[in-house]
Amino acid sequence: MPPFDLAESDPFGPHNLPYGVFSLPGSVERSVGVRLGDHVLDAGAAARALGSPHAGLLAAPTLGPLLAAGRTVWTQVRRELREWVTSPSHRATVEPLFRPLSAVTLHLPFEVADYVDFYSSEHHARNVGAIFRPDTADTLLPNWKHLPIGYHGRSGTVVVSGTDVVRPSGQRKAPSDPAPVFGPSVRLDIEAEVGFVVGVPSRQGSPVAMSDFREHVFGLCLLNDWSARDLQAWEYVPLGPFLAKSFATSVSAWITPLEALDDARVAPPARTHALLPYLDDASAEPAGYDLRISVAINGHTVSEPPFATMYWTAAQQLAHLTVNGASLRTGDLYGSGTVSGPEPDQRGSLLELTWNGRDPLELPDGKRTFLEDGDVVTLSAWAPGPDGVPVGLGEVSGRVIAG
Structure with missing residues (x-):
């Protein structure tokens, strides 16, 4: 045509x-x-x-x-x-x-300057808390409702959709193991996310307010932040993710400008805790986005996470990222964190979908707890557009290959 x-x-x-x-x-x-x-x-x-x-x-x-x-x-x-x-x-x-x-x-459509990954889905955070802290009364950590949790990742291993992902190796140790071993990850996972691309830089020492989000952020894309859960479990105490996350982050080849998504803007979930002024969005214009994401493994849809449920917005994430005076650079990329909804078929990671391997997924080509070599993971999405016409987001896909 x-x-x-x-x-x-x-x-x-x-x-x-x-x-x-x-x-x-x-x-x-x-x-x-x-x-x-x-x-x-x-x-x-x-x-x-x-x-x-x-x-x-x-x-x-x-x-x-x-x-x-x-x-x-x-x-x-x-x-x-x-x-x-x-x-x-x-x-x-x-x-x-x-x-x-x-x-x-x-x-890869732009040179990635810095990369930050957040943790902004309440449903995801509560699921992870229930998996690893099942006996706690509140599976959210005390700081979660007060600030967008995040960490600085590795920009040099952000790759464009279609790039093969080599299974990472590193140290792992199960709680019952007497000592750590070295080898390929056996709990390789995905994280269905949305990435935001910074255009206009800022001056070091000058925080960027939530209201200036659209002056600095050019657009967004789908993002898969691959994760080696077994490596992470052993290494992340006390400083957080390292080798388990730095080996590959896949992004779409297409960056959707924010202006194309004006009809998809929605209010975020109701705030349950009072926020400090730099994060208080009670009187701000709607800063959430109604993005409908699909996650497929080898062509079979396993989840449909709704981005509209994300507790922390991209504008709040940007404000928090810079509130200490950290500067923005053209090409900075920050991920929303895993997108998960309230329903079991809306979870954005295999960790949640299989409840840490307890409940395997039934796929046409066999059961899965975590990813096997040869598996192809594809994220796709759309958003409501003008006159009811959907706005498509470019898919992000990657195939796991043996290390």
């Missing part, structure tokens, strides 16, 4: 237009692309052909310059792109600049 002849209900129509970076077969040259249906538009070539003042930003081999340009430019570029792909007067110029998605290679 030609790129302009889309069904009105296509989730990647002109109302969406996510950004990515692609190359053509036999070429090492990378170009900024914008997705329309099952095609990608060479945005730089289109900008040059149509005399856009933003041609320089779109002709870059990465999204970095566009990310750094700021919200006013983001809005202007998006307006131009929508006109280019909808106006009949531009069709003759633009149509030759489309390529089928199946004919291009997609790359």
Whole structure:
């Protein structure tokens, strides 16, 4: 189907237009692309052909310059792109600049500066607490309702969708084992998350307020933060995740701009504890997002986590991330933390879905407690859009291979 002849209900129509970076077969040259249906538009070539003042930003081999340009430019570029792909007067110029998605290679669309992972789903946190602290009266730790828990991860191992994930090795020790052993993880897991991409940097020593979230964050993507549960259980006391999390984090090849998700904005869950002023969102505009996520293993859907249930919003996470004076850089990425809902089939990790291996999943190709070599995990999602048309998020997929 030609790129302009889309069904009105296509989730990647002109109302969406996510950004990515692609190359053509036999070429090492990378170009900024914008997705329309099952095609990608060479945005730089289109900008040059149509005399856009933003041609320089779109002709870059990465999204970095566009990310750094700021919200006013983001809005202007998006307006131009929508006109280019909808106006009949531009069709003759633009149509030759489309390529089928199946004919291009997609790359990590921006250079990841820093990576932070949060822990912001109350349902996930309560499930994890019930698994590991079953005898406590409240499975949430005392600080959880007062601040977004997070940790700084490894930006150098963030990889684009489609990249194989090598099973990590490290030390592990079960409680009954006399001593630790070294070897491949036997409890390899996934975490279904949403990643937020920072565009405009901030000055060190100057916190970013919740109200400035949309001035700094360009867009979002699906994110799978792979996790070696057995390595983590042995190493994380007292400083937290390390080798169990740093080996791979997969992100979608497509970054959806926040403006494409205006119709999906919702209020977060009711706050049960008074919040300190820098996190108090009682009078703020809705900062949650109604994203409907699906998790599939080898093509079989195992969970559908709802992002609207996340207790801490991305705006609160950004405010907390910077409240100590930490600066933002263009290309910073922060993950929402595992997305889990209240129902058993809405859990965003195998740890929860199998209750730490106690209740194996029944898949068409056999039972699973944790991931086996050769398993392919795919996250996909959509959000409500204008006039009832869904906004599709680019999927993130990865295959586990032996180390």
